[in-house]
Amino acid sequence: AQTVTQSQPEMSVQEAETVTLSCTYDTSENNYYLFWYKQPPSRQMILVIRQEAYKQQNATENRFSVNFQKAAKSFSLKISDSQLGDTAMYFCAFMKPSGTYKYIFGTGTRLKVLA
Amino acid sequence: KAGVTQTPRYLIKTRGQQVTLSCSPISGHRSVSWYQQTPGQGLQFLFEYFSETQRNKGNFPGRFSGRQFSNSRSEMNVSTLELGDSALYLCASSWSGTGRDEQFFGPGTRLTVL
Numbered sequence: 505a506q507t508v509t510q511s512q513p514e515m516s517v518q519e520a521e522t523v524t525l526s527c528t529y530d531t532s533e534n535n536y537y538l539f540w541y542k543q544p545p546s547r548q549m550i551l552v553i554r555q556e557a558y559k560q561q562n563a564t565e566n567r568f569s570v571n572f573q574k575a576a577k578s579f580s581l582k583i584s585d586s587q588l589g590d591t592a593m594y595f596c597a598f599m600k601p602s603g604t605y606k607y608i609f610g611t612g613t614r615l616k617v618l619a
Numbered sequence: 620k621a622g623v624t625q626t627p628r629y630l631i632k633t634r635g636q637q638v639t640l641s642c643s644p645i646s647g648h649r650s651v652s653w654y655q656q657t658p659g660q661g662l663q664f665l666f667e668y669f670s671e672t673q674r675n676k677g678n679f680p681g682r683f684s685g686r687q688f689s690n691s692r693s694e695m696n697v698s699t700l701e702l703g704d705s706a707l708y709l710c711a712s713s714w715s716g717t718g719r720d721e722q723f724f725g726p727g728t729r730l731t732v733l
Contacts, residue, residue: 548725551722554718606667609654609664
């Protein structure tokens with residue numbers, strides 16, 4: 505069975521600084537996707553970034569980038585130039601295209617950006 | 620384009636009752652997934668529907684069921700409610716449900732079981 509672990513329940517960062525959120529996963533699958541989702545206090549979950557397992561190049565979306573280490577089963581999220589609007593819960597998620605437990609979410613990291 | 624909508628937003632039920640939650644996906648999206656979010660268990664995948672068929676399911680008891688209509692709208696039903704069913708229920712839609720395209724979440728339905 506797949507598992508996703510986020511070992512940092514809470515983190516804080518000063519505005520404009522850089523922060524890295526950790527995520528490790530376990531799977532025997534070869535074809536899968538990894539995601540980081542953001543859930544602000546208003547509760548609407550938003551996709552931050554997506555990584556396809558067969559792509560070695562790390563995904564980047566503006567200030568957000570990932571460090572995907574497939575062999576180590578690690579998928580960390582780096583937020584550069586942190587902004588107050590980045591304050592939210594961040595969930596790492598694993599997805600395989602079919603079968604039981606299609607999506608597995610980590611327990612989340614609560615990030616607070618300080619002014 | 621309108622986002623994913625869920626109704627009702629809040630619901631209070633008592634143990635033993637049943638409840639039906641509704642989700643309207645983004646126009647054109649054929650995949651609808653349901654999730655349960657609780658402080659203790661986090662976010663857990665319930666099931667996914669695609670073109671009116673349940674395509675994937677998580678590890679939940681049979682009290683949790685769903686269906687999808689021809690317009691891709693989906694409903695989730697929970698029968699014989701238990702206190703532990705109190706949660707935020709999220710639905711999400713995507714065009715293919717394969718991970719190749721983005722999944723958009725609704726605001727959720729907050730269910731409280733007394």
